[in-house]
Amino acid sequence: SQTIHQWPATLVQPVGSPLSLECTVEGTSNPNLYWYRQAAGRGLQLLFYSVGIGQISSEVPQNLSASRPQDRQFILSSKKLLLSDSGFYLCAWSESDYGYTFGSGTRLTVV
Amino acid sequence: AQSVTQPDIHITVSEGASLELRCNYSYGATPYLFWYVQSPGQGLQLLLKYFSGDTLVQGIKGFEAEFKRSQSSFNLRKPSVHWSDAAEYFCAVGPYNQGGKLIFGQGTELSVKP
Numbered sequence: 001s002q003t004i005h006q007w008p009a010t011l012v013q014p015v016g017s018p019l020s021l022e023c024t025v026e027g028t029s030n031p032n033l034y035w036y037r038q039a040a041g042r043g044l045q046l047l048f049y050s051v052g053i054g055q056i057s058s059e060v061p062q063n064l065s066a067s068r069p070q071d072r073q074f075i076l077s078s079k080k081l082l083l084s085d086s087g088f089y090l091c092a093w094s095e096s097d098y099g100y101t102f103g104s105g106t107r108l109t110v111v
Numbered sequence: 112a113q114s115v116t117q118p119d120i121h122i123t124v125s126e127g128a129s130l131e132l133r134c135n136y137s138y139g140a141t142p143y144l145f146w147y148v149q150s151p152g153q154g155l156q157l158l159l160k161y162f163s164g165d166t167l168v169q170g171i172k173g174f175e176a177e178f179k180r181s182q183s184s185f186n187l188r189k190p191s192v193h194w195s196d197a198a199e200y201f202c203a204v205g206p207y208n209q210g211g212k213l214i215f216g217q218g219t220e221l222s223v224k225p
Contacts, residue, residue, distance in 0.1 A: 043201065043216060043217035044155075044215040099213065100157075105154050107152065
């Protein structure tokens with residue numbers, strides 16, 4: 001069966017520090033992968049999506065970047081975090097017409 | 112423009128009462144429609160989805176939703192709410208193809224009174 005792993009679960013980072021969040025999917029091949037951010041009291045904002053290795057589309061200009069070095073690995077990064085980068089980050093994948101399957105999320109607090 | 116509107120930011124119902132969460136969408140093509148639930152600090156779990164066919168769809172945890180094309184709505188219902196249903200609920204719409212991007216509403220937070 002397919003599973004999606006996302007880590008770490010929580011992270012507290014100082015302003016100006018780098019960031020790396022990882023998401024991996026098991027039990028499927030060539031999935032579409034997505035990074036969403038959920039700020040406090042807000043809905044889900046699509047940050048990046050990827051339809052294949054090395055193929056990244058950015059939905060909103062920001063301080064973040066994404067990479068897909070392997071078929072089932074999706075990484076969210078930043079060189080220098082801002083206070084406004086705080087939020088709940090969710091990775092998701094889709095392979096067919098069943099909608100998305102979400103990871104358990106990473107709570108990022110930038111201090 | 113494609114969009115999803117959940118008019119109610121926060122709803123409080125008594126345990127055992129019925130529930131209806133509203134969702135309206137604007138979409139230029141035949142949509143896939145979804146409802147997700149999110150418990151605090153967790154990811155999103157799929158409750159139900161509509162692709163085609165019967166406009167009343169059944170989901171997990173006793174939820175159902177009805178697709179009304181004429182009203183561009185996909186409201187979520189439950190006849191009797193349990194305290195464990197307290198969570199945030201998201202409606203989403205996507206393209207009628209595999210793996211397309213989903214557009215989410217802003218969410219409705221449900222509180223349940225004992």
